[in-house]
Amino acid sequence: MKKAIMRWLSSPRIFRHTINLFTPYIGAGIKATYLSPDYREIHVQMKLRWYNRNYVGTHFGGSIFAMTDPFYMLLFMNILGPKYIVWDKGADIDFVAPGKGTISVRFIITDAMLDEVLAKTANGEKFEPTYEVHVIDEAGELVASVQKRLYIRKHPRHR
Numbered sequence: 001m002k003k004a005i006m007r008w009l010s011s012p013r014i015f016r017h018t019i020n021l022f023t024p025y026i027g028a029g030i031k032a033t034y035l036s037p038d039y040r041e042i043h044v045q046m047k048l049r050w051y052n053r054n055y056v057g058t059h060f061g062g063s064i065f066a067m068t069d070p071f072y073m074l075l076f077m078n079i080l081g082p083k084y085i086v087w088d089k090g091a092d093i094d095f096v097a098p099g100k101g102t103i104s105v106r107f108i109i110t111d112a113m114l115d116e117v118l119a120k121t122a123n124g125e126k127f128e129p130t131y132e133v134h135v136i137d138e139a140g141e142l143v144a145s146v147q148k149r150l151y152i153r154k155h156p157r158h159r
Contacts, residue, residue: 024066029046030046040110041108044107045067064144068144068146072133087150088150092147093146096142097143099144120152122154124156127151128149128151128152132145
């Protein structure tokens with residue numbers, strides 16, 4: 001059963017739609033709008049709605065953080081496959097400006113990022129890279145800067 005589910009989720013289109021059905025994201029108004037066929041890029045947005053605005057009428061900070069939470073981990077998991085263990089290890093967020101209207105973030109895994117992961121984990125060592133992402137508003141202004149730290153290691157069965 002698990003293999004059938006994993007094959008089903010191996011389609012980027014279905015995977016993106018599954019992310020959008022995740023209840024916490026529905027409740028926060030978070031939506032993945034694009035996922036590249038090679039899992040190297042995903043775009044996530046959140047529109048300001050009556051149910052996700054805070055007391056002062058801007059995006060709730062927890063929702064801004066949630067829209068950045070698992071995506072690097074998910075992208076790397078799909079790129080590296082079951083031979084690797086990938087976890088979110090930590091994050092820091094710096095709120096720069098109030099989030100108004102539609103805010104968005106793009107996660108991109110470059111060749112350099114992937115090459116570094118493969119090189120640093122080649123002998124079974126753990127690697128804890130930190131990647132920065134920017135949450136921007138409709139005018140392209142910075143709303144928040146997030147430092148995402150991952151834990152990546154070859155699975156013990158594949159060392």
